[in-house]
Amino acid sequence: MTISWRNIWRHPGRSGVLLASIIAGLWAGVMIIGLMNGMFLQRMDYLIDSEITHAQVHHPEFLTEGYSRLYIPNHEEIDEWLRDDTRVRSHTLRTITDGMLQSPVKTSGTRIRGVDPERERETTTFHENIIDGEYLDSSIRNPVLVGKRLADTHNLELGDRVVLTFEDVNNELTSAAFNIAGIFESASPQYDDANVFVRSEDMIRLIADRPIFHEIAMMLHNEDDAEAVTAGLNERFSGIEAQTWYELSPEIRMMVEFGGAMLFIITMIIMLALAFGILNTMLMALFERMREIGVLLSIGMSRIRIFLMIMLEATILTLTGALAGIGLAWLSIRKLSESGINLEMFATGLAEIGWDHMIYPFVEGSEFVTIVILVITITILATLYPAVKAMRINPLEAARDT
């Protein structure tokens, strides 16, 4: 141990550079991981909290076909069932159809979402997106909420009237005038352009002679229960399909899978650089000390001790750097997770794809542990070659040099 430690500091400059590069590399790697985690989690949380929720129930064909007639056949029983399920924090029923919005300026295709204002407010945070006017609990007749981008393209203002046209449950076209009660702006301009919100009771009056719902969205106390809750619903009720947030959102699926792949790639690049750094340093150290190691073998140091000495040198050096780098990264993440990283200069671009410019990075404890385990593994693998080479030195080489 002593000889290994002293050997590390035989060339303080060289060891210092390696140490600094390990610290900087790991810090940067952990920060990137934290940043990506933060971006993905914020986006996922936003999508789940404001729209998708933890799980949803639909007619099995509704999500692909989108017809008004594809409503949930037994929504009352499901509503009752969910009220009794203690895992469910809140749930809301939505009437949804695709249609057209007509203003004096133009006509646009849109998805019309009929919601219960009170229950929607208890279940999602969508109401926080209102930037002008009121929510759907407005006292005006047939209120509608339109997105900012849609309002801009149609030159719409609060109080303006638009006509919504859509199919009823019998595939007959129906239309009605709605008054703009509020303008919303979500994280995604595309979403704002393609969706309008009305009260479900106003919409139901137009498309059916009884209450019908196409979507039941639920928030759970614990998102990990989503699979169990949906499995229970699918088992209990026929003619419906309950799905988790992961199954419902291709964007979230992409984020989870892409995020995992990116983290793997970033981690591997850092580890590869680390491996070559260690290999280079240890080989340089070995070539410089060939004669010395030969002498150690001559005077009776066993080959396994030589092997362990080299392994220990690399491990001490790398672990010191790794712990310092990870410690520094932990402190940085801790600070930035509170204050956030302001990517305002990219705000427009990020907004176009629905991402917030304030990022709150975070790294899970298990990710820190994984990185430390990876560093140790990489160190051992990268040091194996120099260590084996050292233990195979012929002591005669030392004698020949003398």
Added chain:
Amino acid sequence: MAILETKNLSKIYNPDTVPVHALRDVSITIDKGEFTAVRGPSGSGKTTLLNMLGGLDRPSKGAVYVDGKEITNMKDSDLIDFRLRNIGFVFQHYNLIPVFTARENVSFIMLLQNRSKEEIRKRADSLLEQVGLGSKKDSRPVQMSGGEQQRVAVARALASEPMFILADEPTANLDTAAAMNLLDIMEKMNRDQNVTFVFSTHDQRVIDRARRVITMVDGAIHKDEEKVSP
């Protein structure tokens, strides 16, 4: 009593290409307490002989016995352990561990022998006192002269309490004063503690002090003479 013996020791390098006969049928016996110099011109085989005696190289033919035990057929790992416990080495270039102090260099071999910390410290200090370096215990090799480094090397060789010490050209890099001082120390150890020394050397100063001189020419023993004590 013979502590070191070779029988028909031969070493041929490059046997399949251009054979070089480094040793030819060398048979010698070294007794406990000898102070022996192996001399000869470059290429005469004296270093090869010392390597064989120290178990650093294996002969093409013949055998080496240490205290009656053949070391030429030992496994590599057993041979390393055997060297640790039985043979002391002093090299021409001192070969101290540069990151260790004098005391640590002397202690290191005893650490490998798993001795107690207390014993290691006492013995290291005592040996450094014996070689006249009591005041340099905490100095690193780079802070010492060549003569001082070689005296640390002698203390290191003695630390493991070996049966004998093999010293390959120990004075070659030292000035006269340092060489004489080193020889005084080794001679005193030989005389007072019955430590066996075998040198390979060109140095007349060593040859003059040796009590037995083996002269090698072309890998064979040319002359083996014991000096009569005055």
